[in-house]
Amino acid sequence: MTATTAQAPILRARNVHKAFGSNEVLKGIDMDIAPSEVVAILGPSGSGKSTLLRCINRLEEINKGFIEVDGEQIGYKLQGDRLVALGSAAIARQRSKMGMVFQSFNLFPHMTVLQNVIEAPVGVHGVKRREAVELATGLIEKVGLADKLNAYPRQLSGGQQQRVAIARALAVKPKILLFDEPTSALDPELVGEVLATMKDLAKQGLTMIVVTHEIGFAKEAADRVIFMDGGHIVEQGKPEEILVNPQRERTREFLHRVL
Amino acid sequence: MVDVSSPQSKSRPEALPDRQSDDLRDVARAHRPIPKGKVLLWVVVLLFAADFARAVGTNENFGWPVVAEFFFNRTVLEGLWVTIWLAVVSMVLGVMLGLPLAIARMSNDPLAKSISGLFVWFFRGTPLLVQLILWYNLSFLFPEISLSIPFGPSLAAWNANDLITPITAAIIGLALNEAAYMAEIIRGGLLSVERGQKETAEAFGMKPMRALWRVVIPQAMRSIVPPSGNQFISMIKATSLVSVIAMADLLYSVQSIYNRNFEVIPLLMVAVIWYLLIVSVLSAIQSRIERYYARGDQQRVVFDNPETVTTQEEAPL
Numbered sequence: 001m002t003a004t005t006a007q008a009p010i011l012r013a014r015n016v017h018k019a020f021g022s023n024e025v026l027k028g029i030d031m032d033i034a035p036s037e038v039v040a041i042l043g044p045s046g047s048g049k050s051t052l053l054r055c056i057n058r059l060e061e062i063n064k065g066f067i068e069v070d071g072e073q074i075g076y077k078l079q080g081d082r083l084v085a086l087g088s089a090a091i092a093r094q095r096s097k098m099g100m101v102f103q104s105f106n107l108f109p110h111m112t113v114l115q116n117v118i119e120a121p122v123g124v125h126g127v128k129r130r131e132a133v134e135l136a137t138g139l140i141e142k143v144g145l146a147d148k149l150n151a152y153p154r155q156l157s158g159g160q161q162q163r164v165a166i167a168r169a170l171a172v173k174p175k176i177l178l179f180d181e182p183t184s185a186l187d188p189e190l191v192g193e194v195l196a197t198m199k200d201l202a203k204q205g206l207t208m209i210v211v212t213h214e215i216g217f218a219k220e221a222a223d224r225v226i227f228m229d230g231g232h233i234v235e236q237g238k239p240e241e242i243l244v245n246p247q248r249e250r251t252r253e254f255l256h257r258v259l
Numbered sequence: 260m261v262d263v264s265s266p267q268s269k270s271r272p273e274a275l276p277d278r279q280s281d282d283l284r285d286v287a288r289a290h291r292p293i294p295k296g297k298v299l300l301w302v303v304v305l306l307f308a309a310d311f312a313r314a315v316g317t318n319e320n321f322g323w324p325v326v327a328e329f330f331f332n333r334t335v336l337e338g339l340w341v342t343i344w345l346a347v348v349s350m351v352l353g354v355m356l357g358l359p360l361a362i363a364r365m366s367n368d369p370l371a372k373s374i375s376g377l378f379v380w381f382f383r384g385t386p387l388l389v390q391l392i393l394w395y396n397l398s399f400l401f402p403e404i405s406l407s408i409p410f411g412p413s414l415a416a417w418n419a420n421d422l423i424t425p426i427t428a429a430i431i432g433l434a435l436n437e438a439a440y441m442a443e444i445i446r447g448g449l450l451s452v453e454r455g456q457k458e459t460a461e462a463f464g465m466k467p468m469r470a471l472w473r474v475v476i477p478q479a480m481r482s483i484v485p486p487s488g489n490q491f492i493s494m495i496k497a498t499s500l501v502s503v504i505a506m507a508d509l510l511y512s513v514q515s516i517y518n519r520n521f522e523v524i525p526l527l528m529v530a531v532i533w534y535l536l537i538v539s540v541l542s543a544i545q546s547r548i549e550r551y552y553a554r555g556d557q558q559r560v561v562f563d564n565p566e567t568v569t570t571q572e573e574a575p576l
Contacts, residue, residue: 057462088466088467089466092461092464092465092466092467093464094464095461095462095463096463096464099463100459102455102459104455106455106458106459108456108459108460109478109555110477110552110554111555119463119473120464123465123469123473124465124469125464152554152555152556153555154555168463172464
């Protein structure tokens, strides 16, 4: 199923259900992600793809099933055969293994670019300030914003802000990088620079789960495409199979509309 | 020079005289006529103001020589000092208590929520004067104050009369009242920060308290500072209420003087001028603090008004 089945998966999701009140958004998701795998999740809006991503780092609590990252169940702990809910400190520790990039960037507006990037390494991971600054400076350079270290987010364009957000997510050396529609809030001419940065990362062997509408990115950079609709995974496989020759009618319809 | 667009010059063959009049139309050389109505209004208002200043200044009933005589009077200065430290201490305690109250009120915990709600309801809902008198007369209600296990044995006990002096009654009264208002101001500020900010902080593994301190509160300060300044200024003036419990604040001091020499108005003017001076200093401090917390917002300022940016960057604080 996965592109690299040899290694143990870094993420396992089993029969994940999530409902907001009576509105069931995820209806039994099973998913394995291998280390270094780049997975693009496609699907119409309302298909549950963003919710799935938010469940992975427990911004949303799931109602049934489980999600495991790096061998640890998210939000719970098995003690003997009793499953116990974790407290906020333990959940914070689990989340610190993941980096997330949001649709609306969510940079901290009262901090400069550099401060944004070193905040989690220094404050959460206990990295020494000097080392964090060094690491952060390198990452900010890598996303092409070396001259904006001391700028505040509001002084940057949307594309630049999102690249800073990517540097911020990389700075925590995450086991998994989660992207929640990272280009959907950008002006069309700024989408390219963010996608280019993401394609770079994909080549470097980072584990990435990307919820996106960019079919082009899925085709070029993803190892696997998952197509979701109505809270189910409809179909998944290599991008060239799913995007060129989808087996399911629903996938074909969706691709026909977006391409 | 003005660049004449090509389609226009094509449509009008006699380009030369036109170009001349086009130059005349350059808005950069425009004159702005003086708005006569506005000038007239200024003159009238200034005249009235000058006349009022003259009327007040030359009115012997204000007793300006007496004002000057007592402005730096020892008793007045001591009262001024009491007013300032009482306001500062009560405000600091009010903020320290108001912040946890605000957090408690926004939490999902029903116990914390209702305790905080009850506190705000009571201390905001009763007159400060009554609260001060109640605290001052606490020994009448509870002659002995003891630290004990509920319904169980007492661990330590104090005589309420020893504990409650005018100073403690004033501080407790003002601080608790202030805490109730500050709790609501802070809660409003915390609510003004976009929900995604807290979420992002937590997504990066910050514990809820750290997310609050590092991400939410600094942003909330922008909407907390202006009403807090307001609140502090009312607090400065509210300290004058403690004169009813024999606390020698600024107002009490001038009262004690005019009770002896009957120069009521001049001494009240002394107090008024001192209050205005304190408030002016506070307003200046407030605007510096506001500028500090607006630091991430420079871009917006640039668009609105290019001149403010320089002052913005100079403000170190």
